Amino acid sequence: MAVTEPPQHTISFGPHVANDAELRLVGDVKGKRVLELGLPHGHANSVAMAQSGARAMAIDNSSERIALARRTAETAEVRVEFHQAELADMGFVTSSSLDLVLCIDKLNSVDDIDRLLRQVHRVLKSEASFVAVVEHPAAAMFDNDDAVARRRYGADGALTIGELCMSLQRSNFALDLLYELMPLNAPRALVPTTLAIRARKLGS
Numbered sequence: 001m002a003v004t005e006p007p008q009h010t011i012s013f014g015p016h017v018a019n020d021a022e023l024r025l026v027g028d029v030k031g032k033r034v035l036e037l038g039l040p041h042g043h044a045n046s047v048a049m050a051q052s053g054a055r056a057m058a059i060d061n062s063s064e065r066i067a068l069a070r071r072t073a074e075t076a077e078v079r080v081e082f083h084q085a086e087l088a089d090m091g092f093v094t095s096s097s098l099d100l101v102l103c104i105d106k107l108n109s110v111d112d113i114d115r116l117l118r119q120v121h122r123v124l125k126s127e128a129s130f131v132a133v134v135e136h137p138a139a140a141m142f143d144n145d146d147a148v149a150r151r152r153y154g155a156d157g158a159l160t161i162g163e164l165c166m167s168l169q170r171s172n173f174a175l176d177l178l179y180e181l182m183p184l185n186a187p188r189a190l191v192p193t194t195l196a197i198r199a200r201k202l203g204s
Helices: 045-051 063-076 113-123 161-170
Strands: 033-037 055-060 080-084 098-104 124-135 173-181 194-201
Touching: 033 045, 033 113, 045 055, 045 063, 045 080, 045 098, 055 063, 063 080, 098 113, 113 124, 113 161, 161 173, 161 194
Parallel strands: 033 055, 033 098, 055 080, 098 124
Antiparallel strands: 124 194, 173 194
């Protein structure tokens, strides 16, 4: 089945799951300073947020993904500040200056999630939000439509819900919302495919 990309101005949480128009994890970004951690293939949410009036930045370690997102921003006639670096290398961002950090499908590829979250905490304003979306750890147990689990929960580096919540707590975040999203294109799916969270920065 072909993947249909959402309209560029829509904040997408991945193919075949509900987007922010329904879930409202991000909400209105007009006039806000926002950072996208990692650029998902084919849909730059930083561009979508800039189209909605945000002052947007994005960081990714891939020159190809940055070049694609930059062309998308130019086509959309919006300004996004792109940086090529590892996700935790946020030295270009002033402390306590951002209203939102958004990370789609990248946390499982981070070697030191606590270091990343400490940096996210540093750059966010007090009470500002970190929104993250990852593959649901239960879905990682299965292969495609197989009804039999092939791996243990949390095997092969899959970030479990407990590990994510503990890392957020250690980094001084309070979990506001957690969604376990079922795939819209597979009504008989056994487990959610996507985990989406919003956490709020505590302290200064």
